[in-house]
Amino acid sequence: MRTHNFAIAALVAAAICGVTGCRKHAETAKSDPLLAAYDSEPDWNDSAKMIPLSYQQAQGKRVFYQYCVWCHADATPAGPSNRSNLTPVPPLLNDGATLNAESDEYLQNIITLGGSAMGKSAMMPPYGRALSAEEIRSVIAFTRAIAQPPYQPPGRPGSQYSAK
Numbered sequence: 699m700r701t702h703n704f705a706i707a708a709l710v711a712a713a714i715c716g717v718t719g720c721r722k723h724a725e726t727a728k729s730d731p732l733l734a735a736y737d738s739e740p741d742w743n744d745s746a747k748m749i750p751l752s753y754q755q756a757q758g759k760r761v762f763y764q765y766c767v768w769c770h771a772d773a774t775p776a777g778p779s780n781r782s783n784l785t786p787v788p789p790l791l792n793d794g795a796t797l798n799a800e801s802d803e804y805l806q807n808i809i810t811l812g813g814s815a816m817g818k819s820a821m822m823p824p825y826g827r828a829l830s831a832e833e834i835r836s837v838i839a840f841t842r843a844i845a846q847p848p849y850q851p852p853g854r855p856g857s858q859y860s861a862k
C-alpha cells in the first residue's frame with residue numbers, strides 16, 4: 699500500500715514537471731530572437747553568443763564578407779586577413795569603442811568616397827561605384843548590430859540623416 703501511494707505521488711510529480719517543463723520550453727522558443735531573425739553573426743568577442751540580424755543587417759553581412767572582411771576583420775573565409783599588414787591598422791568592424799562615436803552619415807561618406815576624401819588613409823577604398831547607397835546603408839546597419847560595446851542610437855535620430 700505504501701509503495702502504491704509512493705508510485706502515485708511520483709507519477710503526479712512527473713506529470714506536473716512534464717507540463718511545466720513543456721510550457722517553459724515553448725516560452726523560450728517563442729521569445730528567442732534568433733528564431734525570428736533572417737540571419738545571425740557570432741559575437742566576435744564571444745563566439746558562444748549569437749547576434750540576431752534583421753533583413754537589412756543580413757544584407758550588410760553579405761556585403762561585409764564580400765568586400766570589407768579582408769581589412770576589417772582578423773579572420774576571413776580564406777584564412778587570416780591582411781589587416782595587421784596595413785598602416786594605419788583599420789578598425790575591426792565590431793570596434794564599438796571607435797565606430798559607435800561616428801554618425802551614420804560620416805560612415806556613409808567614408809565608405810562611399812573612400813578614406814582620402816575624408817582626410818584619412820587612401821588604403822580605405824571608395825565604394826560609391828561598386829555598391830549602391832542602399833548596400834552601404836546595410837553594411838552600416840550590420841556594423842551597428844555587431845558593435846562591442848553595443849551601439850546606442852543617438853537620442854535624436856533625425857539629427858543623423860542628411861537632407862538629400
Ligand code: HEC
Nearest residue numbers: 765766769784786788805809813818819821822823825837
Ligand atoms: C584594402 C583594405 C580595406 C578595405 C577592403 C576596406 N577598408 Fe575600410 N578602412 C581601411 C583603412 C586602412 C582604414 C583606416 C583609415 C584611417 O584611419 O586613416 C579604414 C577605415 C574605415 C572606416 C572609418 C573608421 C573611422 O573611425 O574613421 C570605415 C567605417 C570603414 N573603413 C568601413 C569599410 C567598409 C564598410 C568596407 C567594405 C565595404 C571597407 N571599409 C573596406 C582599409 C580598408
